[in-house]
Amino acid sequence: MYKYDEYDQRIVDERVAQFRDQTRRYLAGELSDDEFRPLRLQNGLYIQRHAPMLRVAIPYGNLRAAQLRKLAHIARTYDRGYAHFTTRQNVQFNWPKLEDVPEILAELATVQMHAIQTSGSCIRNVTSDPFAGVAGDEHIDPRPWGEIVRQWSTFHPEFAFLPRKFKIAVNGAAEDRAVIQAHDIGLDLKHDAAGRIGFRVLVGGGLGRTPIIGEEIAAFVPWQHILSYCEAILRVYNLHGRRDNLYKARIKILVKALGIEEFRRQVDAEFAHLKDGPATLTEAEVARVAQHFDDPEYAELPAADAGFAARKAENKPFAAWAKRNVRAHKRAGYASVVLSLKPTGVAPGDISAEQLERVAELAERYSFGEVRVTHEQNLVLADVRQADLFELWQQVRDARLATPNIGLLTDIISCPGGDFCNLANAKSIPIANAIQARFDDLDYLFDIGEIELNISGCMNACGHHHVGHIGVLGVDKNGEEWYQVTIGGSQGNHTALGKVIGPSFAAHEMPDVVESLISVYLELRHADERFIDTVRRVGAEPFKTRVYAERAARLEDERKVVNG
């Protein structure tokens, strides 16, 4: 993965010094709360319900063992012994003290990490495919481009105070694993007819209060011009995005208001001036960055490892894990392993300091010392020999990271919700945990098959509820916590927004509601149909009908119990 040179290192070191001084001035009363807010936000520091929350950037989700150890150390020294991986491939600490943050940033800088632009109205941490470089369906590795975008956007002086936050995602495979359609800019790497590299560019996607799927603004921007092209988009947005209403300030609202044709016209006019300017990328620069992502030294191995197959045949739990948590690799004899951060009863995405250290060790022993973060809030060891899988599994299991549920109902995406977040209408984590507890039976879970259930505690949609096959959204009804349910959302190449099935539910009803939805699916599914496929084929009606009929029956029972 990318290693800092002296310039990269200097920039993060200078940032630490700058933020140390800003924090000192704030604590000394020289900076007002209002003045300090954007400064701390641009360093990932939120003030939330109980304490500040510090969001640390993990550019395009890549981590090294030494960085994991540092995160473990920070969790132990400055927090309560754990960390939380987010849907944007970042990591958050929920309990640091404001006074300690400069020191935490200094520690991070020693392992080439930072919290720059992880929040605030600026260009945020760039995200990408967690299987970049190892997936069989990849045509171009997105990681060098993620790094190039990271460097360009870091402290970009023109775009430090945008109308609102700005998120860029890069994908380079047939399957979109970076949710590029739900980003302010989605960059889709491709070859043109002549085999040249460039980007299909999407703009104006985003979730949140007004979920919108990004539209194509350019079919092909040659790689040399991608930064100039992004600059053109950002300039139009910076000048014309709404600043009068926080809820209408995202670029998606501007694109909708102007229409994609007019927006494109304005961007093209700007691009005409910028094209071939100094921001034009050079082959030397791209090659310099790309070499950091050269393949590790893979061994020549047979395509399939006989031992692996034998172990699967004789060990059912291992086979279950291999089925769900192990993915094919582009190289013969290798596989990618997903470590589940979704055991029942743990907040999705949470990981303890001890686990972080174990993962560091395992990465060093089995996967060239590197780890990826997925936006589904799990971790990936990308380059494991099939021959090592059984041994690895035993250790992952000991570390409680081997729940065989990747892509299944209990692999829930959830925001921190009301337990931590000021903006929440409702709690998320207890709902996730209750659903996990209900569907704890592995055979049942496997039978239900692939399904994505996403939970957000409010319409800001940090938990991506709009694109969950089942989406759960916390709403406030007269000061009480209720949950609205959508079905039919999806991410990836067929990104779609879910539709609300009807009136919302109380927290304790949620496992039953999910159970009702699942039962309809199990009855109606065709062979090989996933939940989402059935919803698409039969529509929402049968699901709605069943959910509310069973709800009425439950209420009736409750009434009888109360009266009886």
Added chain:
Amino acid sequence: MAEIIRNGALHADDWEVLRLAEGQDAATVEVEHGRWIVPLAVWQAQREHLAARAEAGVLGVWLAGSDDPAQLADDLVRLQLVAVDFPKFADGRGYSIATLLRARLGYGGELRAIGNVLRDQFFFYLRCGFDVIQPQPGKYSAAQLQAALASLADFSEPYQGAVDRAEPLFRRVRREVRA
């Protein structure tokens, strides 16, 4: 007299910013004697009789975030001072306006950041082509401004090109390729 930052040092400065009050008309408002930075609307309405003062270097024009800098394109040769107003420090349109004035319209005179300009943004102003920063009078003590001068060099080698250094890092220096 206000303290401003120019070329990395503090200077006393007697330019004043004219802001139209409620009900004042750009065409009729009187621009008194002295050094005034007037709104674009006043300049456009009274260009004929303000032009000489502009050319003499005692009158400048300021742009609001909603003003298109191209409206000044034909005037830039005679203007010696253009300012861009930051109504709120978090309103970043002024960075793009400054960039356009310098990089697109070729403006070479004095470019001032006025309004709600905060010391933690000074570095960004300079990068976008402002050469003078004029905080609101009383906002900072002389000691604070002095300390702020140090922050002008917060980042010694920024990655991307901007007005101050048009070339991005990868063009300015030779970055080592891993052995």
